């Protein structure tokens with residue numbers, strides 16, 4: 001166990017960090033009964049000490065019950081947070097980020113439940129962060145990346161959104177809407193999570209935008225994205241609209257409203273004090 005003594009101004013806090021808590025994969029779910037057990041099994045089959053946190057929004061199809069039935073099989077490694085209703089992907093991840101920071105995880109992953117993201121790629125994202133990136137993005141649109149089985153209109157929408165985002169924001173990320181990501185905990189601690197504005201595709205763009213604006217290195221890792229085989233998509237027109245307007249809003253805020261200072265975490269609102277630790281004591 002490591003004990004961190006954190007200090008800001010006159011406030012001191014002591015935090016116990018469990019060294020086993022290194023890698024947490026957050027999977028948000030809404031009606032994923034066809035996928036949930038297999039995706040959880042697939043992560044644990046990797047045997048790479050990943051822990052898994054499911055954030056389920058009261059799925060009427062009983063997704064949460066399936067997760068609970070796996071508790072004993074993956075005791076101490078599988079966790080579930082249940083929310084009352086469908087509150088959106090972005091707020092699900094923010095809930096998960098706060099949970100992860102509170103526990104002390106070092107590397108925090110975002111992954112869909114529907115096998116569009118291949119759990120075998122988690123390790124490559126981890127290595128990119130381990131080797132110095134603040135954020136590792138599983139990218140469809142760099143050399144070596146690909147999309148399989150998506151209809152042409154979906155590819156056009158996704159590529160169009162990426163190009164649009166890059167032109168408006170100048171952010172040097174080729175797949176800004178990607179939802180297969182690894183964050184170092186320092187990045188999530190540095191972001192004022194309460195200041196994140198969006199919930200759908202725009203949420204994914206904003207998290208990368210905030211990380212970039214705060215000076216963290218973003219590394220894209222090529223992945224092959226596959227269309228879901230089972231269950232239904234939660235994509236809708238509202239998500240697209242939020243993306244189109246959201247990107248403009250981000251650019252506007254960064255030009256005129258000092259976005260950087262709004263999104264920078266200045267006090268303890270991500271569950272604990274986030275200033276650099278002054279003393280780190282090692283026990284064990």
Ligand SMILES: Nc1nc2c(ncn2[C@@H]2O[C@H](COP(=O)(O)OP(=O)(O)OP(=O)(O)O)[C@@H](O)[C@H]2O)c(=O)[nH]1
Pocket residue numbers: 027028029030031032055056057086087088089092111112113114116227228232233234235
């Ligand atoms: N907790 C929670 N999870 C959600 C919500 N909306 C979507 N999800 C989950 O977020 C992940 C991505 O959603 P998808 O429906 O696959 O969205 P997408 O990948 O953009 O769309 P498709 O490519 O059509 O599948 C899946 O694991 C969903 O179950 C939500 O409101 N709350």
Ligand SMILES: [Mg+2]
Pocket residue numbers: 112114116228233
């Ligand atoms: Mg999907």
